[in-house]
Amino acid sequence: MITTAGLRKSYGGVTAVRDATVEVLPGKINALIGPNGSGKTTFFNLVTGLIKPDSGTVHYRDTDITGRSPHRIAHLGLGRTFQLCRIFPRMTVLENMLVAVRRTRLRELLAGIGNPAEIERARGWLRRTGIEHMETAEARELSYGQQKLLELAAVLMAEPELILLDEPAGGVNPALIERLVTLIRELNAEGHTFLVVEHNMDMVMGMSDHVIVFDRGAPICAGPPRQVRSDPRVLEAYLGV
Amino acid sequence: MRIVSSLLLVAAALAYPWLVPNYYLVYAGVLTVMYAAMATSWNILGGLSGYVSLGHSAFFGLGAYGTGLLVARLGWPWPLALGVSTAGVALFAALVGVAAVRVRGASFVIVTIALVSAMNLLAQGWRSLTGGSVALQVPSPFAGLHRGQTHLLFYHLFLALLAAVLLAWWLISRSRYGSGLRAIREDEDKAESLGVPTAAYKVVAFALSALFVALAGGLYALWFGSLDPIFVFSVVFGASMVLMSLLGGRRHLLGPLLGALIVAPAGEYFLIALGETQIHLTATGVLLVLVVLFMPEGILARRWRRDHNRRAPQVLRRSDGGA
Ligand SMILES: Nc1ncnc2c1ncn2[C@@H]1O[C@H](COP(=O)(O)OP(=O)(O)OP(=O)(O)O)[C@@H](O)[C@H]1O
Ligand SMILES: [Mg+2]
Numbered sequence: 001m002i003t004t005a006g007l008r009k010s011y012g013g014v015t016a017v018r019d020a021t022v023e024v025l026p027g028k029i030n031a032l033i034g035p036n037g038s039g040k041t042t043f044f045n046l047v048t049g050l051i052k053p054d055s056g057t058v059h060y061r062d063t064d065i066t067g068r069s070p071h072r073i074a075h076l077g078l079g080r081t082f083q084l085c086r087i088f089p090r091m092t093v094l095e096n097m098l099v100a101v102r103r104t105r106l107r108e109l110l111a112g113i114g115n116p117a118e119i120e121r122a123r124g125w126l127r128r129t130g131i132e133h134m135e136t137a138e139a140r141e142l143s144y145g146q147q148k149l150l151e152l153a154a155v156l157m158a159e160p161e162l163i164l165l166d167e168p169a170g171g172v173n174p175a176l177i178e179r180l181v182t183l184i185r186e187l188n189a190e191g192h193t194f195l196v197v198e199h200n201m202d203m204v205m206g207m208s209d210h211v212i213v214f215d216r217g218a219p220i221c222a223g224p225p226r227q228v229r230s231d232p233r234v235l236e237a238y239l240g241v
Numbered sequence: 242m243r244i245v246s247s248l249l250l251v252a253a254a255l256a257y258p259w260l261v262p263n264y265y266l267v268y269a270g271v272l273t274v275m276y277a278a279m280a281t282s283w284n285i286l287g288g289l290s291g292y293v294s295l296g297h298s299a300f301f302g303l304g305a306y307g308t309g310l311l312v313a314r315l316g317w318p319w320p321l322a323l324g325v326s327t328a329g330v331a332l333f334a335a336l337v338g339v340a341a342v343r344v345r346g347a348s349f350v351i352v353t354i355a356l357v358s359a360m361n362l363l364a365q366g367w368r369s370l371t372g373g374s375v376a377l378q379v380p381s382p383f384a385g386l387h388r389g390q391t392h393l394l395f396y397h398l399f400l401a402l403l404a405a406v407l408l409a410w411w412l413i414s415r416s417r418y419g420s421g422l423r424a425i426r427e428d429e430d431k432a433e434s435l436g437v438p439t440a441a442y443k444v445v446a447f448a449l450s451a452l453f454v455a456l457a458g459g460l461y462a463l464w465f466g467s468l469d470p471i472f473v474f475s476v477v478f479g480a481s482m483v484l485m486s487l488l489g490g491r492r493h494l495l496g497p498l499l500g501a502l503i504v505a506p507a508g509e510y511f512l513i514a515l516g517e518t519q520i521h522l523t524a525t526g527v528l529l530v531l532v533v534l535f536m537p538e539g540i541l542a543r544r545w546r547r548d549h550n551r552r553a554p555q556v557l558r559r560s561d562g563g564a
Contacts, residue, residue, distance in 0.1 A: 074436035088427035
């Protein structure tokens with residue numbers, strides 16, 4: 001689904017991502033794990049166009065998307081959330097949802113927001129994420145967990161094929177994590193592919209089909225959870241030499 | 242009740258020149274309405290997208306010189322001169338915008354200051370065209386009218402412009418395009434990652450906002466009849482649009498208008514009381530700092546919230562577009 005080849009990005013002296021040749025399997029729940037600072041978020045930013053690589057390429061299906069602007073990559077069907085949840089704090093929950101609906105024609109752009117069909121669709125996602133009762137609240141009034149759910153719901157409004165989640169369970173209570181895992185599983189069954197960065201190992205090992213491990217900016221191994229868990233290189237990366 | 246009071250206010254605004262005892266107050270009225278129109282157009286960019294331009298006087302000056310030169314040097318009929326010059330400035334702003342909106346925050350502010358400074362130097366240096374620091378004289382297109390009647394006419398022309406700009410802001414703010422601009426204001430990278438073509442949105446807002454300011458500049462040239470590059474291309478003049486919008490409240494349709502109703506008459510008053518000094522420069526700066534520090538949301542901040550929740554179609558906050 002996503003294939004990167006020799007992806008590299010440095011910040012001054014720090015190489016955040018190096019020689020990243022990675023494959024994200026279509027139709028699966030892919031996980032991306034690795035110690036703090038191993039380049040997972042940077043990898044996300046490279047794939048979604050938020051930063052440009054120093055070298056290497058990113059392909060989405062058969063399209064070379066290296067260096068494309070983020071909104072064009074989003075239009076291809078990639079949606080993402082951010083590690084530190086990002087929503088539009090001073091907009092209502094419902095308006096947050098509608099930002100992701102794509103507009104191309106001038107008439108659509110000038111129409112008033114809040115077309116009934118779109119609002120219905122937005123409400124559907126809010127119901128599924130369990131925050132429909134908050135729709136008229138300003139997004140900043142939500143709890144952190146609810147904001148994370150809103151961020152995911154807003155991404156889903158764009159109907160992405162591939163969804164990148166950067167630490168969806170970070171800072172979220174266990175009951176919510178449960179709900180999140182169920183939702184990810186359901187969405188996957190409905191045809192969405194996932195790439196999830198996550199430190200919660202129970203969650204990763206429990207739900208993913210394919211795990212990619214990063215260490216110091218480079219992928220060191222990839223495979224099904226059971227295989228990755230017992231790989232000596234992974235143990236070394238996590239436990240230190 | 243709301244409709245009645247709104248209609249009364251509009252009637253009062255239309256009748257103002259006949260309600261005041263002398264032509265000086267009509268003149269002050271023209272200035273105030275002009276400032277209100279400019280601040281509201283500034284707010285298409287500043288309020289909706291959050292990009293603060295201190296250089297919008299560049300577009301005022303270009304609109305004024307464009308119209309003035311076409312009338313004075315080429316003898317064009319004034320409506321044609323006004324239209325062509327405004328369209329030219331909007332196009333120029335779109336081109337400048339493509340470069341300018343690539344930077345954010347303080348860098349964007351500095352780019353806009355550089356723009357107006359460059360225009361100022363150009364207007365002063367290009368003597369053969371602009372007359373340099375000697376003011377350019379624009380013959381009045383309404384030579385049959387005496388000074389007072391001219392004020393009266395332009396009061397209503399500026400009022401029509403103000404109405405048009407308010408309508409534009411209102412329509413944009415409640416449109417999906419306006420929603421995209423607000424998303425940019427809140428978190429630009431996030432908006433981009435959700436598929437909003439942020440660069441195009443910002444350039445359009447920049448050009449639209451410049452267009453109305455250029456129209457104000459053109460009308461000013463026809464009304465005032467004399468253009469001084471140091472005034473029309475000054476950062477302080479640009480800063481006054483910012484001050485009015487922030488003071489009134491830039492999230493609200495009527496915020497910049499309210500700010501103009503306070504700042505413009507106060508400016509005129511101090512001009513009379515203290516004469517032509519540099520005090521207004523300092524005052525504008527100090528006031529701007531005070532507003533930014535102590536009331537960044539402006540006077541119309543959040544009063545509207547409860548009311549809004551009752552009436553609006555649930556998607557928008559009143560503070561973001563309801564009138
Ligand atoms: N904008 C930046 N400027 C400078 N260095 C950066 C920048 N972004 C990331 N880095 C560095 O690149 C490395 C990889 O960072 P990254 O955020 O991608 O790691 P991560 O795997 O997401 O870590 P975590 O699990 O803590 O979120 C780190 O050493 C980090 O300090
Ligand atoms: Mg990270």
